[in-house]
Amino acid sequence: MCDLMKASPQLAFNVDMKARSMFMLSLILVIGALPLMLAGRGQFNEAFRAWHSGDKELFRQFARRGDWFIFPAWTLAAGGVACLFASYRRREPAWRWIVLILLGFILLFGLAPA
Secondary structure, eight states, X not given: OHHHHHHOHHHHHHXXXXXXXXXXXXXXXXXXXXXXXXXXXXXXXXXXXXXXXXXXXXXXXXXXXHHHHHHHHHHHHHHHHHHHHHHHHTTOOOOHHHHHHHHHHHHHHHHSOO
Protein backbone atom coordinates (compact mmCIF):
# COMPACT_ATOMS: atom_id res chain seq x y z
CA MET A 1 0.00 0.00 0.00
CA CYS A 2 2.84 2.38 0.79
CA ASP A 3 4.40 1.76 -2.64
CA LEU A 4 1.06 2.48 -4.27
CA MET A 5 0.82 5.87 -2.54
CA LYS A 6 4.35 6.74 -3.63
CA ALA A 7 3.47 5.86 -7.19
CA SER A 8 0.23 7.86 -7.23
CA PRO A 9 0.17 11.16 -5.33
CA GLN A 10 -3.49 11.64 -6.34
CA LEU A 11 -4.40 8.46 -4.48
CA ALA A 12 -2.58 9.70 -1.39
CA PHE A 13 -4.54 12.97 -1.57
CA ASN A 14 -7.82 11.05 -1.83
CA VAL A 15 -6.95 8.90 1.17
CA ASP A 16 -6.05 12.01 3.21
CA MET A 17 -9.28 13.79 2.27
CA LYS A 18 -11.35 10.71 3.07
CA ALA A 19 -9.74 10.64 6.50
CA ARG A 20 -10.89 14.24 7.08
CA SER A 21 -14.39 13.98 5.63
CA MET A 22 -16.29 14.87 8.82
CA PHE A 23 -13.98 17.78 9.54
CA MET A 24 -14.43 19.12 6.00
CA LEU A 25 -18.20 18.75 6.25
CA SER A 26 -18.25 20.60 9.58
CA LEU A 27 -16.11 23.37 8.10
CA ILE A 28 -18.43 23.71 5.09
CA LEU A 29 -21.54 23.80 7.29
CA VAL A 30 -20.11 26.41 9.64
CA ILE A 31 -18.81 28.58 6.79
CA GLY A 32 -22.29 28.35 5.24
CA ALA A 33 -23.93 29.36 8.52
CA LEU A 34 -21.82 32.48 9.03
CA PRO A 35 -23.08 34.54 6.03
CA LEU A 36 -26.65 33.46 6.78
CA MET A 37 -26.26 34.71 10.34
CA LEU A 38 -24.83 38.02 9.14
CA ALA A 39 -27.61 38.45 6.58
CA GLY A 40 -30.22 37.75 9.26
CA ARG A 41 -28.62 40.28 11.58
CA GLY A 42 -28.74 42.84 8.76
CA GLN A 43 -32.46 42.19 8.27
CA PHE A 44 -33.09 42.58 11.99
CA ASN A 45 -31.19 45.88 12.03
CA GLU A 46 -33.40 47.13 9.21
CA ALA A 47 -36.45 45.92 11.13
CA PHE A 48 -35.45 47.88 14.23
CA ARG A 49 -34.86 50.99 12.13
CA ALA A 50 -38.36 50.59 10.68
CA TRP A 51 -39.76 50.14 14.19
CA HIS A 52 -38.16 53.35 15.41
CA SER A 53 -39.37 55.24 12.35
CA GLY A 54 -42.93 54.10 13.15
CA ASP A 55 -43.56 51.78 10.18
CA LYS A 56 -44.88 48.63 11.85
CA GLU A 57 -45.71 46.75 8.62
CA LEU A 58 -42.18 47.22 7.28
CA PHE A 59 -40.90 46.05 10.68
CA ARG A 60 -42.87 42.80 10.34
CA GLN A 61 -41.57 42.20 6.82
CA PHE A 62 -37.92 42.70 7.76
CA ALA A 63 -38.29 40.63 10.94
CA ARG A 64 -39.81 37.76 8.94
CA ARG A 65 -36.95 37.94 6.44
CA GLY A 66 -34.46 37.90 9.30
CA ASP A 67 -36.08 34.73 10.65
CA TRP A 68 -35.65 33.08 7.25
CA PHE A 69 -31.90 33.66 7.51
CA ILE A 70 -31.31 33.09 11.23
CA PHE A 71 -33.10 29.74 11.72
CA PRO A 72 -31.28 27.92 8.88
CA ALA A 73 -28.01 29.41 10.14
CA TRP A 74 -28.57 27.86 13.58
CA THR A 75 -29.44 24.54 11.92
CA LEU A 76 -26.26 24.57 9.84
CA ALA A 77 -24.20 25.51 12.90
CA ALA A 78 -25.73 22.62 14.89
CA GLY A 79 -24.92 20.26 12.02
CA GLY A 80 -21.37 21.61 12.02
CA VAL A 81 -21.05 20.90 15.74
CA ALA A 82 -22.34 17.34 15.24
CA CYS A 83 -19.85 16.73 12.41
CA LEU A 84 -17.06 18.24 14.48
CA PHE A 85 -17.88 15.89 17.33
CA ALA A 86 -17.89 12.95 14.91
CA SER A 87 -14.52 14.11 13.59
CA TYR A 88 -13.18 14.17 17.14
CA ARG A 89 -14.52 10.69 17.85
CA ARG A 90 -13.00 9.33 14.63
CA ARG A 91 -9.68 10.91 15.61
CA GLU A 92 -9.33 12.62 12.26
CA PRO A 93 -6.09 14.58 11.78
CA ALA A 94 -7.54 18.09 11.49
CA TRP A 95 -7.31 21.59 12.94
CA ARG A 96 -10.60 21.66 14.81
CA TRP A 97 -9.85 25.02 16.39
CA ILE A 98 -10.71 26.71 13.06
CA VAL A 99 -14.28 25.46 13.27
CA LEU A 100 -14.47 26.36 16.96
CA ILE A 101 -13.44 29.95 16.22
CA LEU A 102 -16.07 30.21 13.47
CA LEU A 103 -18.67 28.76 15.85
CA GLY A 104 -17.65 31.40 18.38
CA PHE A 105 -18.36 34.10 15.79
CA ILE A 106 -21.74 32.54 15.03
CA LEU A 107 -22.58 32.56 18.75
CA LEU A 108 -21.39 36.15 19.02
CA PHE A 109 -23.50 37.34 16.10
CA GLY A 110 -26.46 35.14 16.96
CA LEU A 111 -26.79 35.94 20.66
CA ALA A 112 -25.58 39.53 20.83
CA PRO A 113 -28.31 42.15 21.13
CA ALA A 114 -29.05 44.15 18.02
